[in-house]
Amino acid sequence: MQDDLLVVGFDLETRREVHIAEGPPERWKRLGYGGTGQLVCFYCFHGFEAPAGTRVPLVTRGRLGGKVRRHFAHPPGQAPAGGHGPETVWHITTKHLLAAWARSRPGADCVRLEQWTEEHDRRADVEVLLRDGTKIALEAQRKLMTDDGWRARHRDYARQGVVDVWFWRPRVHFPHVVLDEGLPVWFYSVSKREAATSLGRPHTRAHQWWQAPDLSVFGLHHPPCALDELERVTMPLAALGLGPGGAVLPEHLRKRVLDSQGEAQEEAKQRKDGEARYARAVREARDRAARAPAPLPPPPVPAGGLRCEVCRRPLDPLLVKNLRHLLC
Template identity: 30%
Template sequence: MDTPTSPGPAPGGPPRARAFTQDTAQVLALDKTTGTLRYLPAGEGNGETEAGVTWRSLIARGMLLCPMPGCGAPFGRVVAGGARRHHFAHRPGTADHDHGTGPETLWHLNAKDVLHRWAATCPQLAGWTLHLDDTRVLCQDDWRRPDVLAVSPDGARVAFEAQYSELTGTAWKARHDFYARAKVADIWLLAHHGPQWRPATPRQLRREELALHESAWVAAIQLSGLHQTMLRHGVTPLWLDPSTQMIGTATTRIRSRHTRARLEEDAAYTLPPGRAFPACHLAADPLEQCVVDLAAGQLLTPAGRVHHRDRERFEAGEKAALERAALLQARRDAEHKARTLRRRAAEQDKRRASAARAAEEQQAQQRREQEQRQRREQEEAQERAAAEARQKLPLVRQFPPVFEHETPAPARRPWWKPWRRRA
């Protein structure tokens, strides 16, 4: 599979495997003479900071102070060796960092320094003036002091904010709007710790939108109200790990709804998370491979470039799918219309046939009725003829007696009278 998000660690860059592991190594020290921060590059603990001066010799002379607020004690040693990143440390028992600050203070300090050093080498910001934590942006009686502010010779400004504390979406929107009013591009980098860094739950990762992912994506993070607000305003959340100088881009690999059924490789796109997603994956890239997109006022990471490319591919694919669907629908509509016409014609034929049948039946009925009528008339005529014929007969024949008189039996002659035969 094509994995443009994972070009591999840059030469000399930190390996991706260590990114976002929340290493608390102290890699910054305050130079006692100049008052500036000095950065200990990875693997350089035994080396020289400048020609002839080793880090160890500076430590031995007490020239490197702890930059943590409330501490300021000189570092006692350089820890170089073993699997851990080389770093400065106090001698055991001389200082502790439980000033109630926690590791966020260290990381925030590191983050600002990392951004400052990176901005100084960023080709898009060549010739710009960089301000670390000391310049205000003013606009209409309001002001903000970004962590790093880059100002171009012609007055364009880019503000970098490393967000370590809790921030609501509404508060972020207010700050984003403030920078927009002041015509300053604002680039937000979220902490890899605390409220901005809540690992996604396995239940969230079972969601369909997050099921696909690439091996180079180092973590899965819950999207809070702040992140959702950023996404709503077209800003992809970015996380900064100052220890390994990696930038994590919120990313997801989603399958297009229209082409999902076809299960093509091409139908999956690497895009920023949707506004309603509860979580996202994190594609880690070295900070040195990121560029400032001055037109969009955003930090463009390699993963962000993949998003742009896939967004175009996605939109083209969706358009093609929609056209395909419209074509299919038109064909289906035409078929439906033809079917309806055929059905209507068949219904009309049926209606016509049944009407003809009904007419025939009616004719037959009429014929039958006529025959009955004729028969009845014939019968009546016959009866009438019979009655007339009867009237011509003598009355006694016309009215025959209802009862036939029987001749009464001859009265019997009493026994004492001799029978006398009638003559």
């Protein structure tokens, strides 16, 4: 099922967006096409590819566990020509799925859609308040942003103590300044209900790499650095955790990252220990040399020059140690 075939509902009575995962299909059938008609297409009603105020009651299709996931759809013949824009569908649907995911996380205390920051300069797609007081903004970004545009939003959030977590539409280029700021990049596929991110591959172990202040980059690491080679990993959205730092990798991926970093740290320790042993051996050799007695001065040279103690003939200086010729 493609993302652009998905539809978000709008409840004319409660005046809010509705996603199919928020209730049983029997409820939506009662409120949609053939029922009260108060469940209409959000996009048509708000003027996307149709005149604003257009009311198209929705039908419910698919079934739990079936080949096609449950979803809202227009009745036959009542969809706009060409359907709704995939970017619009992705953005609205992703907001609701992120909100539902956040509500299901153990540490979440309050989750609200389309909330302004305290300074009223930024509006989060989904605002999450954790029980420890951390405020998180979940952003569903459907289009490419400039570096300056993204950095301005990120720093506005940071200034107000808000942790911003960005989920990008698949195949959309993201600003690499995100990695420069030390944030991970998340993607979300509505049709697959699947999140994706990238791990940074281990950095090249150049000369004396074990002396680097941060050894984690010599194993798999998340988030990656801006110029890293990347390894893409995918997971169900439900497998992600949510904590004070934002979205959290599933346990099996966290273990894989930590194991990789542990191997690099162990090798670095062995290298440092080897360096320390060598330095200690050099120091001990110098200490022994300093403590050794001074060599005895050479014997005085007789007035007549050096002579063999046996034959008394002149002795070459090279033989002075033995005090005799080789054949004497």
